[in-house]
Amino acid sequence: MLLLLPQALLDGIMIGGVYITIAIGFSLAFGVMHIIDLAVGEWIMLGAFLGFYLNQWTNLEPFLFLPVVFFVFGIIGYYLQPVLFRVLSGKKGNPLLMGLVFTFGLALIFKGTGLTIFGFYSHSIPSILSTSSFSIEMGNLYLTIPSIRLVGLAYAFIITIMLQYLLKKSNFGLAVRALAQNREASGLMGINPKRTSSYVYAIYVGISAMTGVLIGNIFSLSAQMGAKYTVFSFFVVVLAGMGYLSGVPWAAFLLGLIQSFFLIYFNPGYTLIAVFVILYVVLLISPKGLFGKGW
Amino acid sequence: MSEPIIRIDSVTKTFGGLHAVDQVSFQIDQGEIIGLIGPNGAGKTTLFNIISGYYTPTRGHVYFMGKDISGQPPYRLATKGIGRTFQVVKPFPGLSVLDNVVIASLSRYPKRRKAEEHAWEVMEFTGIVDRAHFLAGSLTLAGRKRLEITKAMALEPILVLLDEVVAGLNPKEVDQTIELILKIRDQEKTILIVEHIMRVIMNLSDRVVVLNFGSKIAEGKPKEVANDPAVIKAYLGEEKDKA
Amino acid sequence: MRRRNILWFTIIFVALLLLPIIFSDPFSLRIATEALMWIGLAISWDVIGGYTGRVNFGHGAFFGIGAYVTGILMMKGGWAFPITVPIAGLTAGLIALIVGFPTLRLTGAYFAIAMWSLALAFQQLVLLMTITGGPDGMRLPAFLNPEFFFYLMLGIVSISFVSLWYLMECASFGLKVRSIREDESGAMALGMNPTKIKIQAFVLSAIPAGLIGGIYAYWISYIDPASVFGDIITDQAIVMTIFGGMGTLIGPTIGAVILFAFKTLFWAYLSDYEVLYLIILGAVIALTVFFLPNGIWGTLSAYLDSRKIKKFGEVISQSTGDDNEYV
Numbered sequence: 067m068l069l070l071l072p073q074a075l076l077d078g079i080m081i082g083g084v085y086i087t088i089a090i091g092f093s094l095a096f097g098v099m100h101i102i103d104l105a106v107g108e109w110i111m112l113g114a115f116l117g118f119y120l121n122q123w124t125n126l127e128p129f130l131f132l133p134v135v136f137f138v139f140g141i142i143g144y145y146l147q148p149v150l151f152r153v154l155s156g157k158k159g160n161p162l163l164m165g166l167v168f169t170f171g172l173a174l175i176f177k178g179t180g181l182t183i184f185g186f187y188s189h190s191i192p193s194i195l196s197t198s199s200f201s202i203e204m205g206n207l208y209l210t211i212p213s214i215r216l217v218g219l220a221y222a223f224i225i226t227i228m229l230q231y232l233l234k235k236s237n238f239g240l241a242v243r244a245l246a247q248n249r250e251a252s253g254l255m256g257i258n259p260k261r262t263s264s265y266v267y268a269i270y271v272g273i274s275a276m277t278g279v280l281i282g283n284i285f286s287l288s289a290q291m292g293a294k295y296t297v298f299s300f301f302v303v304v305l306a307g308m309g310y311l312s313g314v315p316w317a318a319f320l321l322g323l324i325q326s327f328f329l330i331y332f333n334p335g336y337t338l339i340a341v342f343v344i345l346y347v348v349l350l351i352s353p354k355g356l357f358g359k360g361w
Numbered sequence: 362m363s364e365p366i367i368r369i370d371s372v373t374k375t376f377g378g379l380h381a382v383d384q385v386s387f388q389i390d391q392g393e394i395i396g397l398i399g400p401n402g403a404g405k406t407t408l409f410n411i412i413s414g415y416y417t418p419t420r421g422h423v424y425f426m427g428k429d430i431s432g433q434p435p436y437r438l439a440t441k442g443i444g445r446t447f448q449v450v451k452p453f454p455g456l457s458v459l460d461n462v463v464i465a466s467l468s469r470y471p472k473r474r475k476a477e478e479h480a481w482e483v484m485e486f487t488g489i490v491d492r493a494h495f496l497a498g499s500l501t502l503a504g505r506k507r508l509e510i511t512k513a514m515a516l517e518p519i520l521v522l523l524d525e526v527v528a529g530l531n532p533k534e535v536d537q538t539i540e541l542i543l544k545i546r547d548q549e550k551t552i553l554i555v556e557h558i559m560r561v562i563m564n565l566s567d568r569v570v571v572l573n574f575g576s577k578i579a580e581g582k583p584k585e586v587a588n589d590p591a592v593i594k595a596y597l598g599e600e601k602d603k604a
Numbered sequence: 605m606r607r608r609n610i611l612w613f614t615i616i617f618v619a620l621l622l623l624p625i626i627f628s629d630p631f632s633l634r635i636a637t638e639a640l641m642w643i644g645l646a647i648s649w650d651v652i653g654g655y656t657g658r659v660n661f662g663h664g665a666f667f668g669i670g671a672y673v674t675g676i677l678m679m680k681g682g683w684a685f686p687i688t689v690p691i692a693g694l695t696a697g698l699i700a701l702i703v704g705f706p707t708l709r710l711t712g713a714y715f716a717i718a719m720w721s722l723a724l725a726f727q728q729l730v731l732l733m734t735i736t737g738g739p740d741g742m743r744l745p746a747f748l749n750p751e752f753f754f755y756l757m758l759g760i761v762s763i764s765f766v767s768l769w770y771l772m773e774c775a776s777f778g779l780k781v782r783s784i785r786e787d788e789s790g791a792m793a794l795g796m797n798p799t800k801i802k803i804q805a806f807v808l809s810a811i812p813a814g815l816i817g818g819i820y821a822y823w824i825s826y827i828d829p830a831s832v833f834g835d836i837i838t839d840q841a842i843v844m845t846i847f848g849g850m851g852t853l854i855g856p857t858i859g860a861v862i863l864f865a866f867k868t869l870f871w872a873y874l875s876d877y878e879v880l881y882l883i884i885l886g887a888v889i890a891l892t893v894f895f896l897p898n899g900i901w902g903t904l905s906a907y908l909d910s911r912k913i914k915k916f917g918e919v920i921s922q923s924t925g926d927d928n929e930y931v
Contacts, residue, residue: 102713104661104720153893160785164893166659166716167846171889174839178882293835297724300717335728342725345718350706353714413793439795451790453783464783468795473776512794 073209074330080215082322083222087277089302089314090229091270097246097309098266101150104169106274107296108176111289113139113275114282115184118191128191128283135279136272143271147264173292180289188288214284221280225273242266301341305348307355364427365390366520366551372421374407381407383575394552396566400595403572405555406448409522413445414438440468444518446509448525454498458489458508461497465515480515487511487541503534510541521545523554527561539565620758624751633750635868637757642864644761644816646844646856647768651809654850655772656802657785658712662719664837665726666696666810670817671832672730675742680735689818696814700807708802727833741828744821753823760819764812769853781805843889849899858901
């Protein structure tokens with residue numbers, strides 16, 4: 067049994083890689099717009115299906131579609147953002163609450179649309195790398211690294227680095243960080259808050275959808291997958307600490323580890339139960355995340 | 362001499378490296394009106410938050426009627442007899458003025474009917490009874506500040522903390538509020554008041570405490586404090602710095 | 605005001621009591637029973653969602669818990685149905701207490717997602733456990749008596765409605781809950797412990813859902829993870845309440861009736877398009893939030909109130925000569 071442990075650990079890290087990108091995008095949207103998007107899982111689902119169909123129609127490698135999916139959903143996000151903003155800055159009722167409910171409504175619409183168009187079936191996006199894998203032998207240890215998962219990890223790495231660069235080194239990134247701190251003052255400094263927010267939201271939706279393609283590749287996709295990934299995204303963000311981007315990789319890997327453990331040792335169904343229990347304990351003991359630096 | 366109502370004993374509050382309140386000590390006796398003044402950022406509201414339970418002192422203690430209340434939550438202190446207003450008023454905007462006050466009265470009169478009766482009495486006392494059925498969110502600033510005081514009074518407090526209750530009001534409204542504060546004092550309440558408008562503080566207060574950069578720099582009768590060079594310097598700056 | 609409400613309650617209640625005489629066929633009774641069920645689920649959601657201002661995306665979990673408690677106690681324990689129902693309700697309340705404690709002291713988003721996570725976790729749990737029958741669910745003894753279940757549901761929902769009306773509209777609890785929703789830190793200065801009150805409201809919202817779930821199990825005689833722990837239950841309760849008007853009891857009731865009527869008609873004509881219903885639900889909620897945040901009843905009653913206050917305000921200003929402070 068213990069022989070499987072290293073493999074489980076490795077799998078966990080590779081799975082976790084993908085969760086990093088979702089959580090980073092999500093955290094970003096939260097930091098700038100203070101929006102908690104309950105539709106995040108649905109963006110992933112929609113992106114996965116776009117990738118799936120593109121692959122079906124063209125028979126090209128799904129990895130080639132990543133930019134396409136990013137673009138398509140980026141545009142959707144860009145134009146959706148003002149609507150969200152309207153809801154969040156409303157005078158009546160509690161705007162944050164209304165924002166939550168509104169994104170929930172969007173999630174319902176997307177899920178219903180997904181089920182209507184795609185049906186209840188599960189699919190998987192095939193790729194050249196689907197069946198290939200590396201093997202490592204170290205003494206008694208025999209580890210298999212499916213290439214796909216390695217790609218997933220590389221993807222997460224690249225996206226993270228790109229976002230880091232964008233945020234820290236570019237003018238746009240400066241605008242974003244200013245906006246996250248103080249919206250009004252940013253406006254006075256010549257930053258266009260509406261446009262910048264739109265871009266941020268576009269990036270977040272684009273990344274989520276793009277990651278969906280990978281998830282469809284590594285795992286599977288179905289019209290009902292959204293809820294699970296929304297909870298996962300939240301899990302990672304809460305454990306990392308809301309708004310605390312540096313904690314995201316750790317929390318993402320933890321989730322990956324949980325998932326791979328249950329996959330290998332027990333029943334994958336337990337993953338969601340474990341997620342809830344850990345979430346509960348964290349909220350009980352350290353609501354600001356594992357590192358205590360959350361919002 | 363009986364126990365002071367409030368005794369602040371070397372209270373310090375730090376946020377990260379910032380000493381918002383730095384070893385402040387003073388006491389207030391029953392029935393006094395104490396003015397708390399100082400330039401912006403001197404730590405007055407922080408001190409209020411400490412006394413009313415919103416902050417815990419980093420060091421030092423607060424004694425209310427002889428008992429240590431440092432770090433107790435606001436709702437417990439409210440029932441013990443500390444009532445406060447907020448600098449940025451906190452009405453319950455979606456509820457009526459009456460309901461706002463009833464909620465405060467519930468702390469003393471748990472049954473709704475009795476609480477309502479009491480609320481009417483308090484609103485009569487503070488002069489807001491004509492607006493009882495208005496939505497709190499629809500009141501003017503003066504109305505909201507009046508409501509704020511009404512709610513604090515509905516707690517039947519022993520100590521009343523007033524945080525800039527006349528800021529932003531026109532002169533007539535300021536005078537009306539001063540009248541109200543004197544009425545409150547006549548009810549044998551003890552009052553700690555923060556204010557920037559000097560004539561209000563100097564006319565109302567028995568004694569004045571002056572803070573600057575978190576520390577107490579002066580304490581005494583209004584006239585004494587007004588002539589204290591340290592106080593003048595804090596507000597106006599060094600003479601030789603002026604070009 | 606209170607006497608007028610009591611009159612309305614009595615009229616409607618008596619009308620409902622007499623309903624089976626006019627609509628005695630099983631199909632109509634089933635529809636009526638289900639309509640009542642949704643009213644119960646919507647008003648109980650509103651206690652924590654609208655009154656307290658904490659959106660709960662896992663309300664259906666309490667319904668499912670109630671259903672499975674009845675199912676397990678009856679099938680594996682041999683208990684009689686009447687005893688299982690209160691236990692179903694109390695179990696739901698207990699779970700609410702446990703889950704509410706760490707999550708309600710934080711901002712609303714944490715609570716929302718924790719509850720969503722709870723609902724999913726419970727669905728997985730009953731899927732995996734053998735005592736719950738796993739994916740095949742549980743079959744309860746068939747007791748085909750539509751009138752019995754109609755009256756039972758009417759009874760439970762009416763008791764819930766009246767109790768909630770008393771607690772949230774007449775007694776002091778409702779005022780306290782609303783003050784916490786309006787301004788939590790301001791409420792603390794007035795003697796209220798926000799976390800304690802929020803937890804109380806949460807438990808109060810869970811119990812009716814649990815009771816209704818217990819009844820559902822015996823009524824439909826079959827439960828499985830998808831039907832009682834599916835998110836469609838939470839989704840509908842939320843949409844009904846928001847569409848009808850959060851923060852009241854009449855709002856969710858109206859919303860439940862309208863949406864349920866719509867769904868029933870919809871089903872009759874377009875039974876192939878179940879999933880289209882999800883889209884409609886989502887659209888209703890999105891549009892309501894955008895255009896009518898107070899829901900139908902909320903908007904209507906606010907309009908009526910404003911006319912009342914305007915009149916009141918004009919009368920007052922004429923008599924005292926003060927500036928009219930109501931803008």
